Amino acid sequence: xxxxxxxxxxxxxxxxxxxxxxxxxxxxxxxxxxxxxxxxxxxxxxxxxxxxxxxxxxxxxxxxxxxxxxxxxxxxxxxxxxxxxxxxxxxxxxxxxxxxxxxxxxxxxxxxxxx
Amino acid sequence: xxxxxxxxxxxxxxxxxxxxxxxxxxxxxxxxxxxxxxxxxxxxxxxxxxxxxxxxxxxxxxxxxxxxxxxxxxxxxxxxxxxxxxxxxxxxxxxxxxxxxxxxxxxxxxxxxxxxx
Numbered sequence: 229x230x231x232x233x234x235x236x237x238x239x240x241x242x243x244x245x246x247x248x249x250x251x252x253x254x255x256x257x258x259x260x261x262x263x264x265x266x267x268x269x270x271x272x273x274x275x276x277x278x279x280x281x282x283x284x285x286x287x288x289x290x291x292x293x294x295x296x297x298x299x300x301x302x303x304x305x306x307x308x309x310x311x312x313x314x315x316x317x318x319x320x321x322x323x324x325x326x327x328x329x330x331x332x333x334x335x336x337x338x339x340x341x342x343x
Numbered sequence: 344x345x346x347x348x349x350x351x352x353x354x355x356x357x358x359x360x361x362x363x364x365x366x367x368x369x370x371x372x373x374x375x376x377x378x379x380x381x382x383x384x385x386x387x388x389x390x391x392x393x394x395x396x397x398x399x400x401x402x403x404x405x406x407x408x409x410x411x412x413x414x415x416x417x418x419x420x421x422x423x424x425x426x427x428x429x430x431x432x433x434x435x436x437x438x439x440x441x442x443x444x445x446x447x448x449x450x451x452x453x454x455x456x457x458x459x460x
Contacts, residue, residue: 262448271347271436271451272387317386331449333386 230255232320232334240340245308249337251301251318259321263292263303266315266336275303275316308341315339345441346370349452356427357460364422364455366393366437372417373439377449378410381434393420393437427459 232253241247253261260279264272276285276292278301284293289306305312318334346369356362366376374395379387391412392400399412411423424431434456438449 264451269434269454269456271349271438271454274448274450277448333388335386338384 230322230332232318232332234318234334234337236337237335238338238340240342241308243308243310243341243343247305247308247339249303249316249339251303251334253299253301253318253320253332255320255322255332257322258296261294261301262319263290264317264319266317268314272317310341310343313339313341345444345450347437347439347450347452349437349455351455352453353456355458355460358428359426361423361425362427362457364424364435366420366422366439366452368418368439371441373441374417376414376420376437376439378412378420378422379436379438381436387436424457427457429459432457432459
């Protein structure tokens with residue numbers, strides 16, 4: 229069964245601190261993995277997209293890593309800001325998918341950054 | 344580029360009425376758009392795939408007669424919730440992929456909050 233599991237479910241950190249979110253998947257055959265940030269009451273916004281050959285990708289203070297062998301990904305947030313408070317969703321697609329919407333979504337990690 | 348909009352952002356309706364939600368790709372043409380539903384503290388659940396010029400493809404368990412999808416042009420898809428009931432209250436989100444991007448690089452709309460009284 230194709231699954232995407234994210235941990236932790238929720239996380240509270242102080243402003244300025246770093247944090248790492250985890251994503252483990254069993255989706256196969258693998259095509260790409262995407263991290264999205266979803267603010268409350270808004271649609272998800274893409275942070276990074278990684279294919280099989282990419283190990284790391286950065287987008288400002290966000291750095292995603294991918295280990296396709298162990299089927300694990302992480303999203304590292306550096307020097308957190310209050311505006312980083314959101315849900316972070318990991319999405320994995322299979323190579324057999326011609327339909328992008330049939331990706332497998334994780335349940336998300338809710339991050340709260342406190343002053 | 345690659346902006347997807349939705350209208351309205353919020354709607355409150357009485358039980359039994361129908362509600363139409365629009366999804367537009369503002370700066371690209373999309374032959375395919377996707378509709379999701381998201382309940383509080385849960386992830387997005389794909390409801391259906393909207394195909395321009397043809398019938399939508401619905402996921403298992405989604406009633407096609409209740410959630411009518413019309414993809415009349417390359418930039419507009421609409422989702423109509425017919426005879427809405429309180430259990431239809433949810434956050435509805437659409438997405439699309441520009442033709443020059445990876446088929447899996449989706450851009451999401453801002454969502455529509457539906458409340459059925």
